[in-house]
Amino acid sequence: MNRKHEPTLCFPDAEKSCFACCPPIRTAGYEHIQYKNIIKRILRENTRAFAGRKQGISPITGYSCWALGYLDKEYRLVGCLLHPSRNKGEELRYRIDYGEKCKRESCIESKIFMTLSIKERKFWLHLTDGFDSFSYSSATINPLFHIMGWGPSLLRLIAMNEDMNSFSKEFFFCKYIFFHTSLNPRANAYLINQILKKNNLHLLKSESFLRKFEVFSERLSEQISKAAHQTYDAPYTHLLDLDHLFLNFLRLSAGLVKINKDEACRLKDIVDKDIQQFKKTIRDEDEIISPGRPALYPQIETTEVKCL
Numbered sequence: 001m002n003r004k005h006e007p008t009l010c011f012p013d014a015e016k017s018c019f020a021c022c023p024p025i026r027t028a029g030y031e032h033i034q035y036k037n038i039i040k041r042i043l044r045e046n047t048r049a050f051a052g053r054k055q056g057i058s059p060i061t062g063y064s065c066w067a068l069g070y071l072d073k074e075y076r077l078v079g080c081l082l083h084p085s086r087n088k089g090e091e092l093r094y095r096i097d098y099g100e101k102c103k104r105e106s107c108i109e110s111k112i113f114m115t116l117s118i119k120e121r122k123f124w125l126h127l128t129d130g131f132d133s134f135s136y137s138s139a140t141i142n143p144l145f146h147i148m149g150w151g152p153s154l155l156r157l158i159a160m161n162e163d164m165n166s167f168s169k170e171f172f173f174c175k176y177i178f179f180h181t182s183l184n185p186r187a188n189a190y191l192i193n194q195i196l197k198k199n200n201l202h203l204l205k206s207e208s209f210l211r212k213f214e215v216f217s218e219r220l221s222e223q224i225s226k227a228a229h230q231t232y233d234a235p236y237t238h239l240l241d242l243d244h245l246f247l248n249f250l251r252l253s254a255g256l257v258k259i260n261k262d263e264a265c266r267l268k269d270i271v272d273k274d275i276q277q278f279k280k281t282i283r284d285e286d287e288i289i290s291p292g293r294p295a296l297y298p299q300i301e302t303t304e305v306k307c308l
Helices: 032-050 099-104 108-113 118-128 146-151 151-162 171-177 184-195 196-205 207-227 244-253 261-280
Strands: 066-068 078-080
Touching: 032 066, 066 244, 118 146, 118 151, 118 171, 146 151, 146 171, 146 207, 151 184, 151 196, 184 207, 184 261, 207 244, 207 261, 244 261
Parallel strands: none
Antiparallel strands: 066 078
C-alpha cells in the first residue's frame, strides 16, 4: 500500500483505491457500485465502530466485512482496516476468520500491472482519471481490468509508442479501436502478442484489423479444440512448463483444461504456423488479397473515426 511513491493497481493514487476483492465472500458478478449509497453508509459505520471494537476473532456474517472501511479523513480511500500497513506492520486480518484468504488475495490484473515500470503504470492509470473508489473498483467501468489481460509486452509497446503521454479513457478507446473487442484478453493475448510488434502497432487503430483478428481467433480456437488429443490422466494445462500466454489460449480459448506437454507442443506448432499465415494477410490494414488466393479472412473496409 505504498501510495506515496509507487502506484499499484490496488492503490493508484491519493484519490481512489480498489476494494473489488473485499469482502472475501461475495457472489459471482457482484460489484460494490451496484449498491453504492448503501455501501457508503456501511463503510462510514465500520470506520466509526472500528476503534472501539474489542480485540479477538469476529467472523464475517453475510456478505459484509466489518473491517472494510475508509482509510482517510476525506472518505475517498476504501480498504482493510486490519491490513499491516494500517497497524504499524502488524497482521490483524486473522480477526475476521478469513485472514489467510485475505492475505493471498491478489487479482491477476494487479500482478500484471506490477510487472510494468512506474512510468508505464502511470501512463495506464490515466485511463482512470476522475474515478472515485467505487468506479475504480468496478470491472465494468474500470478499463484496466480488461486491458491488463492483454499482457505486459503489448502494454509496454503502446506506452512507448505514445511516448508515455497521457490521454483520457474516451480518447484512448477512440484511437485504439482494437480494445472495443468483446474477446477475452487473456484467452487471446498469445495471438496478439505474436502478431503485433513495434513497427505495426497502427493495426490496433484499424477496425478492419479488429474484425479480421476476431474471425482468425474464433477459427483457430475451434480448429485447435478439434485437433487436440486429450487423455484423462494428463496434467492440468496451466501447470505445464510452457509459455503461460499460450497455455491461457489452450485453456480459455480452445477449452483444453488438461493436456500432455508433447501434445501441447504439437498444437503450438499448428498455432504458430497459422499466426505466420495470418500475419502475411495483414502487412498493412489496406491489404487487398491477390486474385485467385483463398480468402481465409474477410476483407472489411476500414471505418475512419475522428477523435475530438
